[in-house]
Amino acid sequence: MSMVMWFSEYSPSVKTSVGGKGASLGEMTGAGLPVPPGFALTTAAFRASKEQAGLDAELAVHLDGLDTNDTNMVSERCSEIRRAIEGMAMPSAVEDDLRSAYATLCSESNTDDVPVAVRSSATSEDSPDASFAGEHDTYLWVRGADDVVDAVRRCWASLFTDRATCYRVEMGYEHHTVEMSVVVQKMVRPVSAGVAFTLNPSNGDRSQICIDSAWGFGEGVVSGEVTPDNFLIDKVMFEIGRREISNKTHEFRLTDHDTVEKVETEKERASESSLTDAHIKAIATLAKEAEKHYGCPQDIEWAVDADLHEGENVVLLQSRPETVWSKKQSDSASGGSNGDFMASIVSTLMNPLHTQKR
């Protein structure tokens, strides 16, 4: 069995072996919500590595007689465990799978040493280690196969933070049964990015998708520091009904040392549309899918990735419920003429469209 599950290969039967985060990313990919591409290294990888290294025996030594009230002792023993895991050799089957999956991600991204995020993925919502999901590590902008392998081991090691270890001891959980999957996902390097609502925020029209977009990272759009381009697309017909291109004087770009900084946009690009029609339609498609998937209007963050192939380069970064219009009780449009179609027709003829206030 492969130690690697690509997000696009996910099925609910593998849920326990890829953890909550891996399952969620797989589920989104399967639902037509294109998150940045990546894969999960399954729990089997950690198990196989532990076995080969005889880690359980070493754990038993370090944990024997551990006094959870003695913070120095806890700190010392836990860091020894973590060091052991970080230095543990992976079985070649595991390491080969991991390296070859990373190589595939690089080639799909047309980039050598593509930067990735490496995150721990807890195996089950109600398992004890889930309580520490937030504490398990996340490594951003990891480049190169060697660094990816190291980051994976560091994620595994994060199972043995001082707090997690004490918790398991106090609750009487077995340390040797804890499991962990690790998610490796491409870091997005956006050409343009922004937000989208699955309704028109100015009037609550649920038949529309409203997109704000600017060059580079989405920070400028979210914070309001850049006046974005704005597009309104009909959710059913997919027609672009409004297209306002603004002068985007600044953009947020990646620096050489993997931080994001605000820079001035080249003049000729500032007033160009930050999205092509194909991008607009792809964003609208994923926004519509997100709304369908979550069952209510969504407020999403998206990006057009510079490294991915055209047609696959629009990715979803985040989706959360829209709150403003969704709380308002929608008024019936009938104006009380429901059931009396002639009254409605008379009213239509008496109050023609062009004189009505919306």
Next chain:
Amino acid sequence: MPDRFPSPFEIATPEGAEGWQEMYVYSSMFSESRRDFEDSMFWFQDGVHWPNVLTPWDATFFEFAIASLSQYNTRHLQVPPANGIAFRILNGYGYLSPVPADESTIEERVANFTDRAGHYFMNWNDLYDNWMTKIRDLVGELESLEFNPLPEIEDADEVVKSGAGLGSGYALQDNYHRIVSLGLKLWNYHFEFLNLGYAAYLDFFMFCKTVFPDIPDQAIAKMVAGVEVDLFRPDDELKRLARKAVDSGVAGAFSAGDVEATCEVLKGSSEGQAWIASFEESAEPWFNFSTGSGFYHHDKIWIENLEVPFEFIRNYIDMVQSGEDLNRPVDAIRAERDRVVAEYTALLGSDEEKGEFEGKLGLARVVFPYVENHNFYVEHWSHSVIWRKMRQLGETLVKEGFWSDADDIFYLKRTEVEEALWDYYNSWATPEAPAGPSYWPPIIERRKGICDALSKAKPSPALGVPPEVITEPFTVMLWGITSDSVSAWLGGGDAKEGELRGMAASPGIVEGVARVIFSADQIGELQDGEILVAPLTAPSWAPIFGKIQATVTDTGGMMSHAAIVCREYGVPAVTGTGFATTNLSTGQRIRVDGTNGTVTVLD
């Protein structure tokens, strides 16, 4: 920018057109006696239906059509806010002005309209079936009218001994009276349903705009539009005949030359004869189809100008032979329509709203087939028969020396034709020489000169003081006249350099080379991939829609026949631009945005 158009009383007569008033009924012209009323109204030229100068007899349908429309709004249905539409002819062009109902009568009108229109909506299908029967009977009656030369002596049995007591002379006069009154009957029938159809459509339209303020107009049209529509049938028949020609191995006949040569080859084989029989079967009634709006005697009718359908068939044969599928994907169109309806329905908030949406859509779909189909039965089929019969009468009078060309009859007013027939009848009865052969030719000659002079002068798009906002719903939907288009006319169309605005009539954005065409005779000039720019288009131009990338017209609204056809054929269209044929020229690169209703010059 001026805030008004010239008064009808300020418009000069074009040079060479002096005395044009003799061509029309006195009541159809502006006059001092009604000047106060006429100067208080806003008039627009109806380029959607009558873009050209009206010859005297052709003014008949202009008058019958608009009077029938008015009669239904005012006297039959009492459409609450709208009385009829006043019409006038000025310098040969037809102008219209909607007359609002008096505020104080609205309450009573609402009650009457609710009762009367309500009855139609409740019994629509039965009444529509009845309409179809009435219109077919009417066409049958028109077809039965004959206008042959009068006999030397009447038939002994049929006329004399039968005791009928009436002869061919009476019949000839009577037939002319009947063709005129059948024309008026036809137009009464036309408006029996039309505005009701639009009213139900508008009601659904407004509901959609209330629940989905940003919904594209075309989405609403798509939800209502029929899938199999009689107006598209002539084109479907052409395609069927093209496939039949290929399948039965007679397609080669179409490279033999003109219609006559092609028919000669076809007659030489049993397959070819079968094809001709099949063509004749399609032709009645479907090729009673005008290359124009059907309102002019000079509009070409397929069945009388076989080179038109033959040329279309030849093009379709080429397409079949290069492996193209000519079938309209009706299942896919139906599935797409269902998808659109289902998705908008799912977006509605409450069950109450969903119920209302479904109810209004249901009614709109019941009434809309009339809006789509009547055009074939009235303007194309019935008018074709009337023009044909009138031409037969014209030919008979050519034989009697009244004039030299059958079409000369259309330079007589409809009451003058009666005078000429009386002259003929009387001179036959006596017998003596008719006065007509010396009386009519100079009049016809003069009027031809006047019509020529009038044609060369472009009419003012409107007259008088425009209202602050155009609210009359039918004006907006049928004629595409909005507050925006009025201000564009006032600005002379130069609102923005290199850009024209119109109605977003059929969605899509394309760029390409413009081909400006002023009449159906020129459509052969269109090259593959060009953008058609024309004063207006007719449904019968559909066969070239596979060739062109987009359509831009001077006149027409969302629901004009051209718009309906463009949407059906998926050709982006901007209608009602006012100035496309003036401001654009053949060879220019333009961008047509049928989604937003703009045309941009790229060169």
